[in-house]
Amino acid sequence: MTQALDQIFVLTKQWLLGFVPASAQPICSAILSVVPVLIGFPLLFAITTWLERKGLGRLQNRYGPNRTGPYGLFQPIADAIKSLTKEDIVPLTADHTVHFLAPVLLAAASFLGYAVLPIGRNMVLVNMNAGVLYFFAVGSVVELAVFMAGWSSRSKYSLLGAMRAIAQMISYEVPLVLASIVAIMQAGSLSTVAIVDKQAGYTGIWPHWFVFTPWGVVGFALFMIAATAESNRSPFDLPEGESEIIAGYYIEYSGFKFALFFLGEYLGMFATSGMAITLFLGGWSAPFSFLTWIPSYVWFFAKLLALIAGFIWIRGTLPRLRMDQLMSLAWEFILPMALLNMLDAGIWHFMPAGVLRWLVCTAIVAVPCVLLGQGLKRNKKFQVRTYQFAK
Amino acid sequence: MSSLQSYLLLSALLFSIGLAGALTRRNAILVLIGIELMLNSANLNFIAFWRYGPAPAKLTGIMFAIFSISVAAAEAAVGLAIILAAYRHSKTTDLDQMNSLKG
Amino acid sequence: MTVTFLILAVITVAGTAAAMGLRNAVHCVLALTVGFAGVAAIYLQLDAQFVGLTQIMVYVGAVAILAVFAIMMTHTPLPAKPPTYSSFWLLGSVVAAAVFAVLAWAICSSAASTQGLPPEPEVSVQQIGDALMHQFVLPLEIMGLLLTAALIGAVVIAMDRREETK
Numbered sequence: 001m002t003q004a005l006d007q008i009f010v011l012t013k014q015w016l017l018g019f020v021p022a023s024a025q026p027i028c029s030a031i032l033s034v035v036p037v038l039i040g041f042p043l044l045f046a047i048t049t050w051l052e053r054k055g056l057g058r059l060q061n062r063y064g065p066n067r068t069g070p071y072g073l074f075q076p077i078a079d080a081i082k083s084l085t086k087e088d089i090v091p092l093t094a095d096h097t098v099h100f101l102a103p104v105l106l107a108a109a110s111f112l113g114y115a116v117l118p119i120g121r122n123m124v125l126v127n128m129n130a131g132v133l134y135f136f137a138v139g140s141v142v143e144l145a146v147f148m149a150g151w152s153s154r155s156k157y158s159l160l161g162a163m164r165a166i167a168q169m170i171s172y173e174v175p176l177v178l179a180s181i182v183a184i185m186q187a188g189s190l191s192t193v194a195i196v197d198k199q200a201g202y203t204g205i206w207p208h209w210f211v212f213t214p215w216g217v218v219g220f221a222l223f224m225i226a227a228t229a230e231s232n233r234s235p236f237d238l239p240e241g242e243s244e245i246i247a248g249y250y251i252e253y254s255g256f257k258f259a260l261f262f263l264g265e266y267l268g269m270f271a272t273s274g275m276a277i278t279l280f281l282g283g284w285s286a287p288f289s290f291l292t293w294i295p296s297y298v299w300f301f302a303k304l305l306a307l308i309a310g311f312i313w314i315r316g317t318l319p320r321l322r323m324d325q326l327m328s329l330a331w332e333f334i335l336p337m338a339l340l341n342m343l344d345a346g347i348w349h350f351m352p353a354g355v356l357r358w359l360v361c362t363a364i365v366a367v368p369c370v371l372l373g374q375g376l377k378r379n380k381k382f383q384v385r386t387y388q389f390a391k
Numbered sequence: 392m393s394s395l396q397s398y399l400l401l402s403a404l405l406f407s408i409g410l411a412g413a414l415t416r417r418n419a420i421l422v423l424i425g426i427e428l429m430l431n432s433a434n435l436n437f438i439a440f441w442r443y444g445p446a447p448a449k450l451t452g453i454m455f456a457i458f459s460i461s462v463a464a465a466e467a468a469v470g471l472a473i474i475l476a477a478y479r480h481s482k483t484t485d486l487d488q489m490n491s492l493k494g
Numbered sequence: 495m496t497v498t499f500l501i502l503a504v505i506t507v508a509g510t511a512a513a514m515g516l517r518n519a520v521h522c523v524l525a526l527t528v529g530f531a532g533v534a535a536i537y538l539q540l541d542a543q544f545v546g547l548t549q550i551m552v553y554v555g556a557v558a559i560l561a562v563f564a565i566m567m568t569h570t571p572l573p574a575k576p577p578t579y580s581s582f583w584l585l586g587s588v589v590a591a592a593v594f595a596v597l598a599w600a601i602c603s604s605a606a607s608t609q610g611l612p613p614e615p616e617v618s619v620q621q622i623g624d625a626l627m628h629q630f631v632l633p634l635e636i637m638g639l640l641l642t643a644a645l646i647g648a649v650v651i652a653m654d655r656r657e658e659t660k
C-alpha cells in the first residue's frame with residue numbers, strides 16, 4: 001500500500017502510456033513527465049508568493065494580503081490576472097527583439113534545470129550521467145538572459161542592475177560549484193540519482209545525509225549562501241534593490257514579461273534549493289527511519305518548503321549588503337572556506353571512522369571559519385550609527 | 392556523404408567563418424571572438440574524430456577537447472584584458488586606428 | 495547524417511555567421527552564443543556529454559559574458575558610426591573562402607572520412623575523471639597552472655594603474 005502510494009505518479013504514467021500505440025510511446029512518455037513539472041513548479045511559485053507576503057507581513061508586524069479570498073489566499077490569482085491584462089509597454093529606443101527574447105530565455109533556462117532533479121523515488125526526468133554539471137551549465141544561461149534584459153532596455157537603471165547582477169552571479173557561481181563538489185566527491189558521481197542513493201540508509205533512526213558531517217554542514221551553509229546570492233534575493237538583492245535602482249534589470253518590463261521575470265527568479269530559487277536538497281539533505285529520503293512510509297515526493301516538497309521558509313525568514317531579517325561587502329564576503333570568506341571544505345571532505349574519506357575523524361574534520365573547518373570571520377571584521381569599526389538629519 | 396565527412400565540413404565552415412571574422416572585423420573584441428570560433432571548430436574536429444575513430448574508449452579526443460576549452464577560456468580572459476588595457480591607452484577598440492607602430 | 499544534425503548545423507552556422515556579420519557588437523555576441531550552444535548540442539549528439547556541457551558552461555556562461563563586459567567597458571558613443579569591416583575586408587573574405595575551399599576539397603577527397611558510425615561508446619564521467627587523474631595528470635596540473643597564471647595576468651593587465659600615480 002505505502003509502496004503504491006509512493007509510486008502513484010510513476011504507475012499512473014505507465015497506465016496512461018498503455019493507451020497509446022507503441023510507436024508514440026517515447027514522445028508521450030516525455031510529455032507526461034515534463035507537463036507535471038511545467039505545471040507543478042509554477043503552482044508552487046504562486047503559493048510561495050502568497051507565503052512570502054504573509055510571512056514578511058508577520059515579520060514586519062503587519063497583515064500582508066488579506067482582501068482576496070480567505071486569508072488572502074487568492075492573491076496569486078489576482079496578481080496573475082493583473083499582470084496578464086496590463087498593457088505591455090516596450091521603451092521606444094529599446095532593442096525590440098532582444099527585449100522580447102530576454103524573459104523567454106530566462107524562464108526557459110529556469111525550467112531546464114528541473115530535468116535532473118530527483119523529485120521522488122524513480123521520479124527524475126533524465127538520469128543524466130553528468131547531471132550536476134548539466135544543472136550548473138543551464139544555470140549559467142540565466143546570466144546571459146539577465147544581460148539581454150538589462151542591455152536591451154536602453155535604460156541606465158536596467159543596465160546598472162544587469163551589470164551588478166552579472167558581477168554578483170559570476171562571483172557566487174564559483175563558491176556555489178565548489179561547495180557542491182564535496183557531495184560529488186563523497187558520492188563519486190555527477191549523477192543526481194547516484195548522489196541521492198549514496199545518502200540512503202539509516203544508522204538507528206538517523207539518516208546518512210551529507211549534511212550530518214562536518215564538511216556537509218559547512219558545504220550546505222556555503223551552498224545556501226551562494227544560492228541566495230545567485231537568485232538575487234535579500235540580503236544579496238543589490239541588482240534589484242527597490243530603493244536604489246528601482247527593480248534593476250527588469251525595470252522596463254511590464255505585464256506578462258515582468259511576471260515571467262518574477263517566475264524565472266522564483267523557479268531559479270526552487271531549482272537551487274532542490275539541488276541543495278539533492279546534494280546535502282538526502283533528496284527525497286525521509287529524515288527518520290520510522291517515517292519512510294510517507295511518500296518520497298512529499299518529503300522532497302516538505303524540504304523545499306522548509307528551505308523556502310528559510311529564504312523568507314532571511315529576507316525579513318537581514319539588511320542589504322553593500323557592493324564591496326558582497327564581493328569581500330565571496331572572495332575572502334566563502335571561497336577559501338569552500339576550498340578548505342574540499343580538503344576536509346578528502347580527509348574525511350581517507351580517515352578511519354570514529355570519534356577522532358569527527359574531531360579532526362570539525363577542527364579543520366571550524367578554526368579557519370572563526371579566523372576568517374575575525375579577518376573580515378578587521379579594520380572595520382562597529383559602533384552605534386548616528387543619523388545626522390533624522391533627529 | 393558519410394557522417395564524419397559532414398561533421399568535418401561543418402567544422403571547416405565554422406573555421407572559415409571565424410577566420411573571415413578575425414580578418415575583416417574592425418572591433419578588437421570581435422576579432423578575438425573569431426579566434427575563439429576557430430578554436431571551437433578544431434574542438435569539433437577532435438570530438439568527431441574521437442567518435443568515429445577506432446578506439447573511442449581511450450578518450451583522447453575528449454581529453455584534447457577539454458584541455459583545449461580550458462586554454463580557450465584562459466586565452467579569452469587574457470585577450471579581453473589586453474583589449475581593455477589597449478582601450479585605456481588609445482581610447483578605441485578599432486583595429487584600424489591602433490596603428491601607432493606603423494612606420 | 496540525420497535530420498537532427500542538419501538542423502543543428504544550420505543553427506550553428508547561422509549563429510556564427512551572424513556573429514561575424516552583424517553591425518552591433520552586442521548582437522554579435524548574442525548570435526555567437528547561439529552558435530556556441532549549437533556546437534554544444536552537436537557534441538551531445540556525438541555522445542560527448544561531458545564536453546558538450548562544459549562547452550555551454552565555459553562559452554555561454556563565461557566567455558560570452560566576458561565579451562559583453564568588455565564591449566560595455568569599451569563602448570564610446572560616437573556621433574558617426576564607424577564602418578564595421580576593416581579596410582582590407584575583401585582580401586580577408588577571399589582568404590577565408592580559399593581556406594574553406596581547400597579544407598572542403600581535402601575532406602571530400604579523403605578516403606579515411608567515408609567510414610560509417612561505430613557503435614556508441616560507453617563513456618561515463620567517472621572514466622573521464624579517472625583518465626584525468628591518472629593518464630593525463632601532468633597536462634591537468636599544467637592546465638591548472640596556466641589558468642592561475644591567466645587569472646592573475648588578466649587582473650594585472652586590466653587593472654587601472656591611475657590610482658597608483660595619483
